[in-house]
Amino acid sequence: MKKLKKYIYLCLGLLATTQANAAGYQLQEYSVTGLGRAFAGQGIMGDDFSALAYNPAGMNFVNQSGFQLGATSVDIRSKVRGESTDKTGYRREGKTSPRIFRVLPSFFGQYKLNDKTTFGMGVYTPFGLATDYENDWFGNVHGKYSSISVVNFTPAVSYKLADSLSVGLGVNVQYASARLTSSLPAGMGDVDLHDAKDTAIGYTVGLTYQPVKSTRFGLAYRSKVSHNLKGKNSMTRSGMYGEYDVSAKITTPETITFTAAHDLNKKWTLSGTARWTRWNRFDRLTVMQEGAKLNSTNEDWQNTWFFAMGADYKYCKNLTFRFGAGWDTTAIRAQERRTARIPDERRIWTSLGATYMKNNWQLDVGYSHLFIRSNHARGTADPTAYPTKYNAKYNSASDLLGVQLQYKF
Numbered sequence: 001m002k003k004l005k006k007y008i009y010l011c012l013g014l015l016a017t018t019q020a021n022a023a024g025y026q027l028q029e030y031s032v033t034g035l036g037r038a039f040a041g042q043g044i045m046g047d048d049f050s051a052l053a054y055n056p057a058g059m060n061f062v063n064q065s066g067f068q069l070g071a072t073s074v075d076i077r078s079k080v081r082g083e084s085t086d087k088t089g090y091r092r093e094g095k096t097s098p099r100i101f102r103v104l105p106s107f108f109g110q111y112k113l114n115d116k117t118t119f120g121m122g123v124y125t126p127f128g129l130a131t132d133y134e135n136d137w138f139g140n141v142h143g144k145y146s147s148i149s150v151v152n153f154t155p156a157v158s159y160k161l162a163d164s165l166s167v168g169l170g171v172n173v174q175y176a177s178a179r180l181t182s183s184l185p186a187g188m189g190d191v192d193l194h195d196a197k198d199t200a201i202g203y204t205v206g207l208t209y210q211p212v213k214s215t216r217f218g219l220a221y222r223s224k225v226s227h228n229l230k231g232k233n234s235m236t237r238s239g240m241y242g243e244y245d246v247s248a249k250i251t252t253p254e255t256i257t258f259t260a261a262h263d264l265n266k267k268w269t270l271s272g273t274a275r276w277t278r279w280n281r282f283d284r285l286t287v288m289q290e291g292a293k294l295n296s297t298n299e300d301w302q303n304t305w306f307f308a309m310g311a312d313y314k315y316c317k318n319l320t321f322r323f324g325a326g327w328d329t330t331a332i333r334a335q336e337r338r339t340a341r342i343p344d345e346r347r348i349w350t351s352l353g354a355t356y357m358k359n360n361w362q363l364d365v366g367y368s369h370l371f372i373r374s375n376h377a378r379g380t381a382d383p384t385a386y387p388t389k390y391n392a393k394y395n396s397a398s399d400l401l402g403v404q405l406q407y408k409f
Helices: 002-016 019-023 056-061
Strands: 066-086 091-096 099-112 117-132 145-162 165-183 190-212 215-222 225-237 240-252 255-263 268-277 284-289 292-298 304-314 319-328 347-358 361-372 375-377 388-408
Touching (some): 056 190, 145 190, 165 225
Antiparallel strands (some): 066 091, 066 099, 066 388, 099 117, 190 215, 190 225, 215 255, 225 240, 240 284, 255 268, 268 304, 284 292, 304 319, 361 388
8 A cells, every 4th residue: 555655646746747847838829820920910910810819909900800710730740869767777768759740720700899899709729738759768757648738718809099099808718628648667557647627717908009000019918827727647557546636736827929010011011029928937836636735846937038020922912922930939948847748949930821812701821830949858757756867859840831711791
């Protein structure tokens, strides 16, 4: 019984070092139009219905009512080489090439109530993570499968205070779910945290200012959302099976976004974005089992910035081309804080896209390639029971491809 208790502590300790890492993976791929310009100026461009997710005040830049349905595929490829060593000195080394492919759908619609007021609604994914390693890879104690999805349902309204000034407000009903699996050291068994879920509420507020017809600015704030994930933790060892109630508190962070756009002439529009995300809230993660504290892990994440610049070229009345580039920093500044669940690093975005319009219909396509900086992960799994050190080098890249259909009436 004492041994079984140690194994329970061990498996929950493994999850304690990784669960909130998944929640820290930020997404912005809910506009295919924006994908083509690396999301520069997103929320104030007036060329699709996703503004409410970025800056709800920007809904007033779209002069018609309508809806859109989009999907973006995310293909992440990595090459990993390294080793894992437990406290007995047992060492495993090797290499692996994990790959993850996911499709992120989104839906937005808005209706102009009058010349001043617009109501909108959206369903999209602002945070998420998926990593999938082979079952017997050398670092399986540090994670085999990780998946978290945070889905927002957002009703929003924008109001035009003056011809040059608009405000907006959105309510974020946020549903989070997660599953994480790991192995125990020396083939002692497996860990499976599953059915962890929670629903919580936050908000987004925005402001847009258009001093002249050709120039517009946007400022938006998205609040933090605090979740108390509750689920089950299953453990197997030599045919034994146990399932326990577990919970962990995570917070999706607040963001502040500044955007600008300027029409150079009838053909060209330039745009830019600067977004700050408060990841330093993720300082410590505590895992509970049936009301008792089991593990508290120091994460020590840092705040991040995302910068992007883009350009739109109106080739003719029906066809527009766009391109952009961006730079995304990472919340994980120390190799000791980087884990197999989310070996995140700085990224450079390169993007291009196009729009074709016919009557009331609009078709958008977008593509981005992310150059991800090579990095090292040097974590330790469960320092209180059977510590296993992890030392691996990651080389990764990602491709995003999106298609979106709009209808205006």
